[in-house]
Amino acid sequence: MDPVRSSVKHTPPELKVATKRTKKALTKDHLMAIGFLTPSLILIAVFVYGFIGWTGYVSLSNWNSLVPDFSFAGLQNYIYLFKDFRFQADLRNTLFFTILFILTVIVIGIVLAILLDQKIRQESLFRNIFFFPMALSFVVTGVVWQWLLNPSTGVNLFLSKIGLDSKWYTDTTIIPGVSWGKIEFGIPVAIIAIVIAAVWQMTGFSVAMYLAGLRGIPEEVREAARIDGASEFQVYWKVILPLLRPITISVVIIMAHISLKIFDLIYAMTGSGANYVTDVPGVYMYETTFRGNYYANGAAIAIIMLLSVAIFIVPYLISSRKGES
């Protein structure tokens, strides 16, 4: 989870010294550290892991009305979801949103970071401009982009004036639209609008990460490559980009957990969309739990979302632990 760590991996000696020292002094300091950690450990155990467990328990129950009913339902809620048109559409939307979002954020991030790294004037001004959207909340971004992209206002009004199609924002087409389960599988056209808004907001972050990464690469490496006769393009493609791999991994992890859990941006911007072309599990979970009172179904969606994020996070945590020890 710590993006900075991977970029400063080449400073392990200090770390070793620290561990040696604590091993020697297994006395007051050590005990105090444990003492101070205990309250937060207990709080996290109860309020994070305890509630995850509770949600898992609810997801296996029959609690699908205002009256709590904890009788065991087995995997019924999960089976219902995977057969449900809306949930299948949610999985498709999340998948393509995540792929498009992460790819765009990385590509634009690298390009802008490289441009910023050319020792230009007013670099900090540009850095701030790119980073600033991060300071907004997704809800604000959603409302603004909703106005910008709405067929009857904003950008699309201009597009339709010059005779171009302005309906893509509410388009229900799926490309290529292969029939799969109950849904058509492919990229929903309308989700591109959400990707644009999300990229606008989050690119600043990847720019900052890559810029830090670029600054961490010693000038000697580039010099060496140039002396070996590499063109400027080759320097970047063959030397710099491979060295930025740890940054890319961090960016992917962070962006993936944002996009898999996304709720506020979509809720504010397009809602579920016609035929659920922009629906995501987060929105479905909210509606089914708090409007339909299907608590067990909602809990099942929450658990599936947790597992989908875990697919990205757990291998990262394991590899970063290995890297430390």
Place this chain on the structure above:
Amino acid sequence: MKARKLKFMSLLLVLAMVLAACNSDSSSGDGKKDKDAKLDIFSWWTGAGEEDGLNALIDLFKEKHPDVKVENAAVAGGAGTNAKAVLASRMQGDDPPATFQVHGGAELNEGWVAAGKMEPLNDLYEEEGWNDKFPQDLIDMVSKDGNIYSVPVNIHRGNVLWYNTKVFEENGIEVPTTFDEWFAAADKLKEAGVTPLALGDKEPWTATQLFESTLLGILGPDDYNKLFTGELSFKDDKVKEAAETFKKMLSYINEDHSSRNWQDASQMVANGEAAMNVMGDWAKGYFVNDLNLKVKEDFGWTETPGTEGEFMVITDTFGLPKGVSNPDDVKKFLSVLGSVEGQDVFNPLKGSIPARTDSDVSKYDAYGQETIEDFKQASLVPSLAHGSAAPEGFLTKVNQAVNIFVTQQDVDQFIDSLDQASGELK
């Protein structure tokens, strides 16, 4: 090192204080059981007219009972989307508000009454002599198994077709009352380059409302009601006919319907982009207060096709939850709410009509007066889209089916999903 320890200690202190604060918070929650407990009135009335109405009502109550402390505990969010979630967690945490807004019908009866969270109010009705002041159909909507559970404060009508009078005049269109007339008018408008029907289904309940009024228009009130008691199957031919008609109506709507909400759709009618829309009569408040249109001059209304003499009721009611510390104060508030004075102070501001049949008609505008008359004579049916006809669980699934149908327009699949969802009704 010392400085760091000091920092840790102060952090610990802060943590302890936070914990202490949480603790005192929960003890003040218990303090609600005290005698001087506040009367918190829970609703989602935060919009312009409705908030004024609620405040006027609270002022009237304060005037009559200056000794009771009242708190307006409204939670913002249209159609109660956020408020209902807050309410659910408060009720389940056994911390109910003193009284709360709930739609009469299934939302009350199959929701909170079935969950055993409401006190019956039969004695209050007898005391106040309300049993013949509210229409019997309406009292039935807030009753379960012979007990009455809430007091209706207002009535909104769901089956209203609004139209732009100028657009109708320019194109020589008579106000349609049957589906045949409606489709003929729609064809004429389409040829003239006007969008016949405005829809804004970014939130899917608006499309569900269009569907429910189509359903009512084709089935009639008796069969419509039977759908929700399980006496008539959703596989019935008439439901199919309603779905086909709904589908046909959808071919006359604006293309960007899914990015608009009901206000946007009403605006299209107001500025003549579209000729008609189907919306509850809160749209009148929007036309008059927000868009400065004149009743009857700029916009007109009629029942949705085939529903003349029928009244799709959306009623906001307030009840007495179990486990409140001050039930007598709540009853005092409910008796003000149910009085002629209370209803007449609230409804003109909110833009709805009173639930009582003996209110002062002169306080209402032309639309209100006409609707009050209709309300007395028409047969009342509960709205599906607003949670009165069936439980929220069923409604959620109907909304999903409708959202899919608006795009895919597959009648058989739509009927199948409605039929499957109707399993929720038992």
